[in-house]
Amino acid sequence: MEQESKSLPTKDNFSEWYNELLMMAQIMDVRYPIKGVYVWYPFGFQIRKKVYNMLRDLMDVDHQETYFPMLIPKPELLKESEHIKGFEDEVYWVTHGGLTELEIPLALRPTSETAIYPMFKLWIRSHADLPLKVYQIVNTFRYETKHTRPLIRLREITSFKEAHTAHTTWEDAEKQVFEAMGVYSEFFTKLAVPFIVNKRPEWDKFPGADYTMAFDTMMPDGKSLQIGTVHHLGTRFAKTYEITYEDASGEQKLINQTCYGISERCIAAVIGIHGDNKGLVLPPNTTPTQIVIIPIVFKKEEETVKEVCRKAGSLLNDSGIKTVIDDADERPGAKYYKWEMKGVPFRIEIGPRDIKNNSVMLVRRDGKKESISMDGLSETVRNKLMDYQSELLETARVSMLSRIKECATIDEAKEHVESGWVKLYWCGEESCGHALEDAINCKLLGTPHGMTGAGTCPVCGKPTDKIIIMARSY
Numbered sequence: 001m002e003q004e005s006k007s008l009p010t011k012d013n014f015s016e017w018y019n020e021l022l023m024m025a026q027i028m029d030v031r032y033p034i035k036g037v038y039v040w041y042p043f044g045f046q047i048r049k050k051v052y053n054m055l056r057d058l059m060d061v062d063h064q065e066t067y068f069p070m071l072i073p074k075p076e077l078l079k080e081s082e083h084i085k086g087f088e089d090e091v092y093w094v095t096h097g098g099l100t101e102l103e104i105p106l107a108l109r110p111t112s113e114t115a116i117y118p119m120f121k122l123w124i125r126s127h128a129d130l131p132l133k134v135y136q137i138v139n140t141f142r143y144e145t146k147h148t149r150p151l152i153r154l155r156e157i158t159s160f161k162e163a164h165t166a167h168t169t170w171e172d173a174e175k176q177v178f179e180a181m182g183v184y185s186e187f188f189t190k191l192a193v194p195f196i197v198n199k200r201p202e203w204d205k206f207p208g209a210d211y212t213m214a215f216d217t218m219m220p221d222g223k224s225l226q227i228g229t230v231h232h233l234g235t236r237f238a239k240t241y242e243i244t245y246e247d248a249s250g251e252q253k254l255i256n257q258t259c260y261g262i263s264e265r266c267i268a269a270v271i272g273i274h275g276d277n278k279g280l281v282l283p284p285n286t287t288p289t290q291i292v293i294i295p296i297v298f299k300k301e302e303e304t305v306k307e308v309c310r311k312a313g314s315l316l317n318d319s320g321i322k323t324v325i326d327d328a329d330e331r332p333g334a335k336y337y338k339w340e341m342k343g344v345p346f347r348i349e350i351g352p353r354d355i356k357n358n359s360v361m362l363v364r365r366d367g368k369k370e371s372i373s374m375d376g377l378s379e380t381v382r383n384k385l386m387d388y389q390s391e392l393l394e395t396a397r398v399s400m401l402s403r404i405k406e407c408a409t410i411d412e413a414k415e416h417v418e419s420g421w422v423k424l425y426w427c428g429e430e431s432c433g434h435a436l437e438d439a440i441n442c443k444l445l446g447t448p449h450g451m452t453g454a455g456t457c458p459v460c461g462k463p464t465d466k467i468i469i470m471a472r473s474y
């Protein structure tokens with residue numbers, strides 16, 4: 001798949017840079033003829049596979065993977081009034097089977113509560129069946145009316161990991177909420193993506209939930225991206241779908257539930273946060289190619305150099321370091337450009353001088369260059385990869401935190417929200433919350449988990465310990 005050789009815009013024009021990079025690095029092809037629906041290039045799909053294998057490994061510790069139908073009968077979807085209020089203008093409908101009009105229109109799942117919970121009713125009988133923890137990684141459909149964007153806001157969400165759990169008590173479900181937050185923290189840390197967990201305000205929680213904990217990260221343009229959410233559903237869906245279990249004393253009790261979701265936005269975060277003006281910068285955990293070996297050949301010693309490159313390549317691959325050798329008949333500079341665009345963490349240059357010194361030249365994606373010995377090559381390279389992985393996370397975390405500013409007045413907040421996140425105090429009154437959103441023209445992301453302070457609400461002046469984060473958001 002040849003790309004016309006366009007040049008990548010600089011990253012300070014984030015939106016242009018992001019869109020162009022997805023095409024030039026062959027992540028997602030945006031030319032599919034339906035708005036908000038995109039095609040994974042094979043290279044992008046390899047990254048998705050690495051990322052979602054990490055997510056599966058984390059979920060498989062104590063969840064069972066499963067699969068529920070994409071089609072949901074209209075009466076089931078409409079059952080939960082709160083839930084449907086949140087989704088009715090986003091649902092795609094199937095109305096025909098061939099030429100036959102369907103008696104009951106079928107929804108394409110926007111998320112799967114209304115497909116799964118009628119089955120939970122059949123599966124759950126007694127407390128011995130609880131806790132039940134299932135998840136699926138599927139496509140879901142939402143007729144998004146806001147600006148669609150590949151990996152960020154799709155109408156077909158191609159990589160929707162949704163977990164759904166059932167518990168005996170509200171407290172047990174709350175314990176699951178915190179466990180899910182732990183799994184998400186571990187996952188985003190493996191992606192070198194920093195985040196703040198914000199408890200969403202009442203008016204912005206998941207439709208039908210008791211409360212929503214959201215994982216927000218900061219994109220380079222200062223906007224927040226919600227990269228994951230954990231919802232405590234209480235007994236609302238259990239009441240609607242009459243899902244009860246027989247407790248130890250033989251009484252019928254409503255189950256308590258949670259659900260939590262992650263989509264391909266996690267990949268948008270990796271690309272957006274770490275990329276630079278040369279292209280992708282992929283953390284070692286997320287890339288199909290961790291090392292590319294480039295032979296520096298001069299006519300007379302071509303064979304020797306290629307032999308040493310092959311040896312180094314198999315050494316690294318045998319020790320689990322994903323390595324390719326680029327021995328195409330092309331000048332090294334063109335190769336550097338190509339692999340930097342693909343975000344490969346390190347390249348190894350091997351030429352006659354390196355062979356004489358029994359060393360190789362290790363060049364990190366950010367340009368850091370050092371000659372390392374061939375002896376113990378795998379060990380050295382593995383450590384360099386791990387150092388790089390943690391440096392990428394640390395740099396991104398420091399950058400994000402440095403752009404969150406505590407503001408004392410609305411004017412100060414209005415000024416700062418153009419380039420970062422605003423930290424303010426809030427009395428907790430919905431009217432004050434909306435007044436702040438209107439005055440600063442951004443979203444109230446919520447109260448950061450575990451953070452309190454002492455201040456006054458800028459709208460009503462009431463003293464409060466409730467801190468909030470506000471930001472322009474995707």
Ligand SMILES: Nc1ncnc2c1ncn2[C@@H]1O[C@H](COS(=O)(=O)NC(=O)[C@@H](N)CS)[C@@H](O)[C@H]1O
Nearest residue numbers: 111152153154162226227228229259260261263
């Ligand atoms: N249109 C979209 N495109 C890409 N990702 C999306 C889109 N809509 C939501 N997401 C992502 O999917 C996550 C889960 O979606 S959600 O509505 O918050 N929660 C649920 O659907 C619950 N059933 C948990 S699985 C969100 O946190 C967000 O990161």
Ligand SMILES: [Zn+2]
Nearest residue numbers: 427432457460
């Ligand atoms: Zn107030």
